[in-house]
Amino acid sequence: MDNLSYWEHRAFLDEADVVIVGGGLVGLTAALYTRQLQPTARVLVLERDPLPNGASTKNAGFACFGSISELMEQEERGGTAALLGVVRARWEGLGRLRALLSDEVISYRPEGGYELFRPEDEALAATCQARIGYYNHLLAPVIGRADIFREATGQIPALGLAGVRTMLENTAEGSLDTGRLMQALLRKAWAAGVTVLHGCPVQRLEPTAGAVRVHLAGPMLEAGQVLLATNAFSRELVPALDVVPGRGQVLVTEPIPGLRLPGTFHYDKGYYYFRQVGQRVLLGGGRNLDFAAEATTAPGLTPRVQQQLERLLHDVILPGRRPRIDYRWSGVMAFGSALEPIIREVQPNLFVAVRCNGMGVALGAGSGWQAAELMSEG
Ligand SMILES: Cc1cc2nc3c(=O)[nH]c(=O)nc-3n(C[C@H](O)[C@H](O)[C@H](O)COP(=O)(O)OP(=O)(O)OC[C@H]3O[C@@H](n4cnc5c(N)ncnc54)[C@H](O)[C@@H]3O)c2cc1C
Numbered sequence: 001m002d003n004l005s006y007w008e009h010r011a012f013l014d015e016a017d018v019v020i021v022g023g024g025l026v027g028l029t030a031a032l033y034t035r036q037l038q039p040t041a042r043v044l045v046l047e048r049d050p051l052p053n054g055a056s057t058k059n060a061g062f063a064c065f066g067s068i069s070e071l072m073e074q075e076e077r078g079g080t081a082a083l084l085g086v087v088r089a090r091w092e093g094l095g096r097l098r099a100l101l102s103d104e105v106i107s108y109r110p111e112g113g114y115e116l117f118r119p120e121d122e123a124l125a126a127t128c129q130a131r132i133g134y135y136n137h138l139l140a141p142v143i144g145r146a147d148i149f150r151e152a153t154g155q156i157p158a159l160g161l162a163g164v165r166t167m168l169e170n171t172a173e174g175s176l177d178t179g180r181l182m183q184a185l186l187r188k189a190w191a192a193g194v195t196v197l198h199g200c201p202v203q204r205l206e207p208t209a210g211a212v213r214v215h216l217a218g219p220m221l222e223a224g225q226v227l228l229a230t231n232a233f234s235r236e237l238v239p240a241l242d243v244v245p246g247r248g249q250v251l252v253t254e255p256i257p258g259l260r261l262p263g264t265f266h267y268d269k270g271y272y273y274f275r276q277v278g279q280r281v282l283l284g285g286g287r288n289l290d291f292a293a294e295a296t297t298a299p300g301l302t303p304r305v306q307q308q309l310e311r312l313l314h315d316v317i318l319p320g321r322r323p324r325i326d327y328r329w330s331g332v333m334a335f336g337s338a339l340e341p342i343i344r345e346v347q348p349n350l351f352v353a354v355r356c357n358g359m360g361v362a363l364g365a366g367s368g369w370q371a372a373e374l375m376s377e378g
Pocket of ligand 1: 021022023024025026027046047048049051052053054055056057058059060061062063064200201202203229230231232233236237247248249250284330331332333334353354355356357358359360361362363364
């Protein structure tokens with residue numbers, strides 16, 4: 001970044017009205033919506049890594065808004081009004097994303113999501129079963145129908161799962177192709193006149209009178225408005241934010257002939273999740289094995305989590321089989337003390353849209369929209 005030409009400065013970096021730091025789902029949707037709401041604004045997205053390197057290209061592609069045990073836990077933590085608020089934000093965010101890119105482009109499949117309970121989860125399963133009616137009624141005004149959750153235990157044998165005693169379905173849950181989604185967002189951003197630069201780590205933000213200085217390794221830019229969309233990494237630039245990183249580890253098997261696992265699957269209160277991608281199984285989770293070790297922004301795989309994922313694969317998902325693992329990776333989510341994302345102006349002309357609490361596939365486009373709206377008013 002310290003060998004930039006006149007041309008590079010003029011064409012790519014100088015004179016941005018809005019600089020967005022972070023090129024994940026939230027940053028890119030905020031950029032697109034800013035172009036809609038402020039059509040004359042020059043919008044520049046600065047992404048640190050060659051590809052977005054937090055959560056948006058690392059996730060499992062569940063288009064989910066909460067299984068019953070998650071809803072119960074979140075309602076207990078934040079209260080009913082807060083729960084309804086975040087479920088609405090997830091559902092509307094997903095609708096916004098689907099409208100922006102189209103179901104075909106992102107391979108959105110409304111196949112349903114399934115929550116699995118082990119024999120030792122019997123008490124929890126019974127509580128969740130008893131709450132089907134309650135959550136169907138509570139969420140009906142948000143989802144638009146009252147038959148969202150239902151009993152699905154009878155379908156377990158057809159899926160070939162072992163060690164699962166109870167299964168509940170969320171009929172409004174879906175899945176999508178994370179890679180195609182992010183590729184489509186990038187293409188759309190460039191087509192809409194947004195400049196997206198990768199390999200541009202922002203080192204410091206400095207609000208000044210009427211603008212914010214953006215310090216890169218070398219050049220310094222100045223923009224009328226800056227949006228921080230750096231999710232788990234946000235405290236590197238604004239230390240006071242209530243954002244705690246949570247690393248998620250994922251693996252994908254070799255292709256498995258005859259595999260048929262339609263839908264998205266949540267296991268052990270959502271701490272594990274799996275689905276079929278092509279003919280392979282994608283499986284992730286295990287953060288709860290060591291919360292402290294996984295509260296990091298550093299990429300990495302640990303034997304403890306990887307071994308547990310493999311155990312789950314061999315014992316529950318593909319009982320008795322030992323498929324080769326073709327891909328392993330980690331990504332980082334952002335959590336905090338409240339359920340809601342943080343979307344606000346933290347200093348004059350410096351905005352943040354961060355903390356999707358692990359459900360940014362659904363929530364992200366709504367956060368991007370709200371941030372763009374806030375900046376258009378500012
Ligand atoms: C393993 C895993 C599985 C998940 N599965 C699901 C799922 O199935 N469904 C679901 O809804 N959600 C899921 N999530 C969560 C979801 O992916 C996130 O909530 C969402 O992608 C957050 O988007 P974001 O744009 O806020 O953050 P990110 O995608 O993390 O983007 C932030 C970007 O900021 C960049 N950045 C950071 N610091 C700087 C800097 N100083 N300068 C420039 N750029 C910087 C980073 O490189 C990163 O690309 C999962 C997450 C993980 C990690």
